[in-house]
Amino acid sequence: MTPSGTTSGGAAGPAGQPAWELLLPAVGAPARRRGRALQEALREAVRSGRLAAGTRLPSTRELAADLGVSRGLVTEAYEQLTAEGYLRGERGAGTWVRGAARGGGGAGAGGASGVVGAVGAGGGVGATGGVGAGRAGGAGRGLGAGRAGGGAGTGGGVGVPGVRVDFRPGTPDLSLFPRSAWAAAQRSVLARLPHRALGYPDPRGLPELRGALAGLLARRRGVVADPERLVVCSGVAQASTLLGFVLRARGLRTVGVEDPGSPEHGRLFASTGMETVWLPLDGEGLRPGPLAASGVRAVVVTPSHQFPSGIAWSAERRAALLDWARAVGGHVLEDDYDGDFRYDRAPVGALQGLDPERVVYAGSVSKSLAPGLRLGWMLVPEELLAEVVERKRTMDLGNPVLDQAVLAEFVTRGGYDRQLRRCQRAYRERRDALLAALAEHLPGTGVSGIAAGLHVIARVPARFGPPERFLARAAEAGVALRPLEEYGTARPEDGDVRLVIGYAHLSPSTVAEGIGLLAGAVGGRV
């Protein structure tokens, strides 16, 4: 097999001779992993600059023939990397390397439009009809929303007086926590950990956990995960506060947040002395104009599955955000709060992989294991690293050691992957149950956003409204709901009821029961 001769077509860049054999190791992977291995090899080739920006890729038919794999595998790889922003395509014309930051200066958003495989609003809506109805444009600012908004959390409102079914988002199913496996890992850790590991910790985290997480995140989320740049922290909330303090100490006074978005981001940055600036989203991601005009030099975003709208940012907007960051010397905090859960295809890789020098990547076990563990991670650009670590040190000297060792063991032995598969199955089933119940009981309701995560945006037609009466009747019936307007500044006047519905913590039968109760209260089909 030789390098294809078709690799430097119309958009010939400074590519030299792209060597397609760099993709060959992927072909040696076991059949069931071959697709992912191809994507990883392609991503790495772009990132390292071995596939330079502007390089035209072979057609899917040609590359499949060259590599001796199915054409579907190559098509899927092109689509995935296009969605993530590594490639760009023109329908019917070809696919080019957009280029990640490391691959040189060609990472701009200009040039081709009409992205192949860009994932916008509307995915996974078929089950309810009403496609396209529920975009996240309408919303409004509010308090107490989203994850960790309140303080003393309970498992999805269980035991809250008067609440029979609690659809407020933010909590996973705590009964899925793998108690036996966790207990086994705890035993093993206490049996093997050397005494000295019980001393004052490394504020960056336990080396074995940083190594295990770096491997996990590179594999699952497509990030550039150097264990030396990984800082174990107590979750995305602490990652936000750490970054806020560091940027504030550098003189920044404002941070941009998505509108709609999680008001908690703003509260966390406010605690570090940073004011928040709401930046409008559309169906593709942050709008570049208002971002540039805002004057901020730091933003917090959720590009893989925007909270709460549920869209995945388009490749253009991912690239545009990074262009902006490079142009203003700014930083991006990527809150990958539920990036592991995608039900219709592989999750879109994290933004951080495109420019690890501009993006601080943050995630946690809060949605996959339990928020009560207070265990998360951040990948930090080199130039911010020392400041973030020193801030972490003065904040708490580092995370508890035993918990870190237990998670390391759990990840290394495959328990974490098993847990993600288990959650994935459970949450997909619950999402399906929710969409079916909405279609049955509140016909005409639109559900928007990609098939992912732990919540959906539902837009209930005005005939069941108006919103105030709808929410009041739901509350009377014991159904706890959170309106979308609590998550941003928009206040649409069309009379439709926009809701952020969390389903992950509820069994399918409880989901169905809750929507039935709701329908009974607002005049739907019972």
Place this chain on the structure above:
Amino acid sequence: MTPSGTTSGGAAGPAGQPAWELLLPAVGAPARRRGRALQEALREAVRSGRLAAGTRLPSTRELAADLGVSRGLVTEAYEQLTAEGYLRGERGAGTWVRGAARGGGGAGAGGASGVVGAVGAGGGVGATGGVGAGRAGGAGRGLGAGRAGGGAGTGGGVGVPGVRVDFRPGTPDLSLFPRSAWAAAQRSVLARLPHRALGYPDPRGLPELRGALAGLLARRRGVVADPERLVVCSGVAQASTLLGFVLRARGLRTVGVEDPGSPEHGRLFASTGMETVWLPLDGEGLRPGPLAASGVRAVVVTPSHQFPSGIAWSAERRAALLDWARAVGGHVLEDDYDGDFRYDRAPVGALQGLDPERVVYAGSVSKSLAPGLRLGWMLVPEELLAEVVERKRTMDLGNPVLDQAVLAEFVTRGGYDRQLRRCQRAYRERRDALLAALAEHLPGTGVSGIAAGLHVIARVPARFGPPERFLARAAEAGVALRPLEEYGTARPEDGDVRLVIGYAHLSPSTVAEGIGLLAGAVGGRV
């Protein structure tokens, strides 16, 4: 038994009729607990105001007869409470209630001098001769000292290249961590904890842990421990940062720290925007004049066992500090870093018990279990509570839940008390080994401070010096030492070598070996 008629003598205050029967319940305690029960009852009577400031106590003989207990028990109780600042005495003249903050306005330091039972420098020095030689007056500012100074901590220098015996202070014996008992508590917690407890935590901490700690601290440290005012945090370092941010937000810009003291206090407050002001100590505690002149409105102190000098603050200085705090509307952070370990008598009760509205009390399991657990607590005055809790929330949303539940179980089932007894025995033995080795190998060395804690101050005569050569030779011999001058601003010129020697993490034989090595290097008796 009736109230004694001798209770309102010369210094008759606004006492009304003190009723000694309030002490009677203590008499009903089992014989081995009777002494402590009497002290607790007496402390509570002063604190509640039932024994008003200025009240003269019966003589020890009279009260012993009235209560039907041994005179020694009453004498010990008077001495203990005098040391803690609840009572004051004139030798041969009598004992009066000094009064805690809640007991009215009579808590001033004026009046009687010549405190009965005040614990100054010099306790527990007999084993080495050279009594009184090693007061903590000489010291000097430095970095990297004390607990948690460095970052990636190891167990007392184990494995540091070239170091054969590491006497640097700050680490307990990590091999004493009760692995089996901890593992059993972990199993039990995972078996019983309800699912909802795995959700986002209460930022104040798990209610069951706050209750267990409140009981423990009231019993062992004499604090006023309302579970509603107890905030679980990741240790004294985080307590310092939390308080620093809260006070900075109220407009404070400076905090006073003890000189000599732990430079880490200053670094932690510096991270919150507070500058540190060194305040000179003498053999009794902080000197009131420089404190008043400094203009600070917040101080961090270690009154039960001052770090590093090893003194216990006198009752006068405890009272004077609280007077200052009330006069300027200031706050005191009491770092009770090793208050559980006292080898010659019961530990002096915490300062916080005298005025819980002015003192923030902070402690942790770092010296009793393991620093790697990152688990501690603070008792917070009502007027600061909401701000501290909100700051804790934005910093990390609260401590990990499972760890908290395990510690609660451990405390409730008596494991924590057992662990403290175990450490107490081990550390006392090591301290004795150190004093014996110093007396044998470096004769004339004075060891100062009370018989407590995990370190001593040793003053090695100038004939083994000068200090620079002494330290260089020790390092060449593989003996890691920390000079006292790294902990403050003083630079004595007498040629003696002043060291802060940590012994808790070393076996008695290693302690002896290390001092032997040191003697061989500096010309002592080998």
